[in-house]
Amino acid sequence: MCFKVKKRISTLVHLVKRDKYLLLMFAPIFLYYVIFMYIPMPGILLAFRNFMPGQGMFSGEWVGLKWFDQFVNSIYFWRLLRNTFLLAFLPLLFGFPIPILFAVCIVEIKNRTFKRFAQTVTYLPHFISTVVVAGMIINFLSPTDGIVNTLIAKLGMEKVNFMMDASWFRTIFTSSDIWQSFGFSSIIYIAAIMGIDQEMYDSGKIDGVNKFQELWHLTLPSIKPTIVILLLLSLGGIMSVGFEKVYLLYNGATYETADVLSTYVYRMGIEGQNYGFATAVGLFNSIITFILVFAANTMTRRLTKMSLW
Amino acid sequence: MQKSRSDRLFYTMIYLLTILAVVVTLYPFLYVVSISFSSVDAIDKQKVMLWPVGFTFSGYKMVLQYRELWVSFYNTLWYTVVGTLLNIVATCLAAFPLSRQKFFLRRRLNFFIAFTMYFSGGLIPVYMLITSLGLYNTRWVMVLPVLVITFNVMICRSAFEGIPNEIFESASIDGANELTMLYRLAVPIIKPTLAVLTLYYAVFHWNNFFSALLYLGKQDMQPLQMFLRRVLIMASPEVMQKMGGTMTSGALAVSTLQVRYVSIVVSILPIVTIYPFIQRYFVKGITLGAVKG
Numbered sequence: 001m002c003f004k005v006k007k008r009i010s011t012l013v014h015l016v017k018r019d020k021y022l023l024l025m026f027a028p029i030f031l032y033y034v035i036f037m038y039i040p041m042p043g044i045l046l047a048f049r050n051f052m053p054g055q056g057m058f059s060g061e062w063v064g065l066k067w068f069d070q071f072v073n074s075i076y077f078w079r080l081l082r083n084t085f086l087l088a089f090l091p092l093l094f095g096f097p098i099p100i101l102f103a104v105c106i107v108e109i110k111n112r113t114f115k116r117f118a119q120t121v122t123y124l125p126h127f128i129s130t131v132v133v134a135g136m137i138i139n140f141l142s143p144t145d146g147i148v149n150t151l152i153a154k155l156g157m158e159k160v161n162f163m164m165d166a167s168w169f170r171t172i173f174t175s176s177d178i179w180q181s182f183g184f185s186s187i188i189y190i191a192a193i194m195g196i197d198q199e200m201y202d203s204g205k206i207d208g209v210n211k212f213q214e215l216w217h218l219t220l221p222s223i224k225p226t227i228v229i230l231l232l233l234s235l236g237g238i239m240s241v242g243f244e245k246v247y248l249l250y251n252g253a254t255y256e257t258a259d260v261l262s263t264y265v266y267r268m269g270i271e272g273q274n275y276g277f278a279t280a281v282g283l284f285n286s287i288i289t290f291i292l293v294f295a296a297n298t299m300t301r302r303l304t305k306m307s308l309w
Numbered sequence: 310m311q312k313s314r315s316d317r318l319f320y321t322m323i324y325l326l327t328i329l330a331v332v333v334t335l336y337p338f339l340y341v342v343s344i345s346f347s348s349v350d351a352i353d354k355q356k357v358m359l360w361p362v363g364f365t366f367s368g369y370k371m372v373l374q375y376r377e378l379w380v381s382f383y384n385t386l387w388y389t390v391v392g393t394l395l396n397i398v399a400t401c402l403a404a405f406p407l408s409r410q411k412f413f414l415r416r417r418l419n420f421f422i423a424f425t426m427y428f429s430g431g432l433i434p435v436y437m438l439i440t441s442l443g444l445y446n447t448r449w450v451m452v453l454p455v456l457v458i459t460f461n462v463m464i465c466r467s468a469f470e471g472i473p474n475e476i477f478e479s480a481s482i483d484g485a486n487e488l489t490m491l492y493r494l495a496v497p498i499i500k501p502t503l504a505v506l507t508l509y510y511a512v513f514h515w516n517n518f519f520s521a522l523l524y525l526g527k528q529d530m531q532p533l534q535m536f537l538r539r540v541l542i543m544a545s546p547e548v549m550q551k552m553g554g555t556m557t558s559g560a561l562a563v564s565t566l567q568v569r570y571v572s573i574v575v576s577i578l579p580i581v582t583i584y585p586f587i588q589r590y591f592v593k594g595i596t597l598g599a600v601k602g
Binding site (some may be wrong): 015018019021022023024025026028029030032033035036037038039040041042043044046101102104105106108109114117118120121122123124125127128129130131132134135136138139140145147150179182183210211212215243244247248262265266269270275278279282283286 | 313315316319320323324326327330331333334335337338340341352355358399402403405406407409411412413414418421422425428429430431432433434435436437438442453454456457486487488491512515516518519522523534537538540541542566569570573576577580581584585588
């Protein structure tokens with residue numbers, strides 16, 4: 001026994017000595033992860049405590065599921081759940097097929113100059129900050145001097161106060177999301193299509209396949225693995241709607257369709273100092289996300305025999 | 310080979326869709342630029358639709374002499390340069406040990422960092438930690454809490470793993486230790502990957518708005534994105550008043566509109582300028598990311 005322990009220690013000492021430079025390299029990174037990632041983790045227990053401002057992260061009496069209870073029974077519960085789900089699901093539903101379609105277009109275009117021009121232009125919105133994109137949306141849709149309402153007025157129709165009208169929020173959010181991302185998302189499909197074995201197309205041509213059949217029976221089935229994996233990844237992210245864009249675009253008048261779990265956590269926690277309650281709502285969001293990733297993964301594994309794990 | 314009728318239809322559709330995509334993405338930018346160069350009178354009469362009307366630099370003169378814009382511009386530059394530099398150094402220091410097959414803690418440490426991608430304390434505990442560390446309202450709050458992004462460490466790690474081990478073995482026979490190997494051998498070999506990661510980190514810092522919203526209350530430390538938010542989204546009357554100077558209220562209303570569009574142009578100009586030089590890395594970068602996705 002004693003011998004074993006001694007031997008273990010001596011091997012460990014040997015390994016540490018051998019890999020001392022690697023350990024030295026990793027040391028600052030280890031410290032970073034401990035401080036900024038691992039120390040906040042037990043902070044999740046705030047969701048079960050009655051935290052008093054001015055005290056430490058691990059103080060306050062235990063209150064069990066009080067915060068969860070309060071949240072689930074609040075009038076905002078279903079609204080937040082519905083908005084979070086819809087603002088994640090709608091861009092996915094309408095936005096997912098577009099990069100695939102655009103990739104097919106780009107690959108088929110023979111004129112090299114036009115092809116590069118189209119790619120350059122459509123990738124650009126991906127690199128523009130959310131603040132600028134939101135700023136452009138708000139200013140374009142402004143009821144007094146926005147271009148959209150100017151055009152509407154010129155066509156002789158009634159101007160619309162888009163940003164103050166809750167019924168417009170989902171449309172604005174979804175369409176701007178597609179505008180921002182379709183070009184850049186298409187890159188991965190372009191790469192996948194370029195990777196298809198060219199011989200398939202050649203034999204297809206001998207059989208007299210036209211372009212539409214080629215697309216449907218050759219190209220799309222060949223990139224199916226890529227499509228499935230990307231769909232899976234985006235299904236996993238469905239509850240993590242970007243905080244920034246909602247936060248920048250919404251206002252009191254549109255909370256009804258715009259307020260999502262992450263913005264609610266921000267308002268309750270950072271602005272309202274309700275730390276316990278906000279942590280509980282955040283934890284609730286994480287649990288739902290986890291269930292969704294798990295369900296999506298199981299579903300696609302059954303359907304296509306492919307999965308993330 | 311003769312093209313059939315359906316093939317001609319196919320190509321027509323392809324070109325039409327691509328043209329549509331280009332117009333839809335390009336037009337908003339073109340419109341913003343046109344407004345920024347148009348005369349206040351033309352904007353007021355809503356004559357600007359596509360190209361600038363009554364070409365003038367007056368909007369730029371108004372915005373560029375505004376001190377707060379330059380302060381926030383400088384801050385963003387600082388966060389981007391210092392942040393990206395630290396990111397790249399830290400990413401290499403993290404990825405290299407994790408890529409070495411012989412490293413006895415390799416598996417454990419891989420799990421140690423990957424775990425944080427699936428589980429975290431959430432917004433409130435992180436916020437409490439950062440304020441209690443005294444990082445609130447300091448420049449370092451924009452840089453230290455995002456020292457590395459785990460996903461990027463993994464991209465870098467697989468690039469290091471792609472280097473044949475014989476190279477390291479022969480270096481070690483020549484008496485090189487792991488630090489020298491990283492610096493002299495491994496980093497030069499994976500330069501293309503590091504270029505892509507630099508791009509990712511730099512764009513992240515340039516656009517980072519969330520950290521500033523949470524942790525920077527002091528205006529003279531705030532990045533460009535916070536300034537833009539005040540101008541574009543809150544249309545802060547105070548900012549507009551200061552820029553407009555002694556104008557009449559009517560002219561002020563129009564010129565504030567122009568101020569907003571000029572601010573957009575000024576803020577995206579750096580990215581648009583560097584863009585053509587980095588564009589060739591995109592495909593490489595995104596396929597690199599997808600391999601480990």
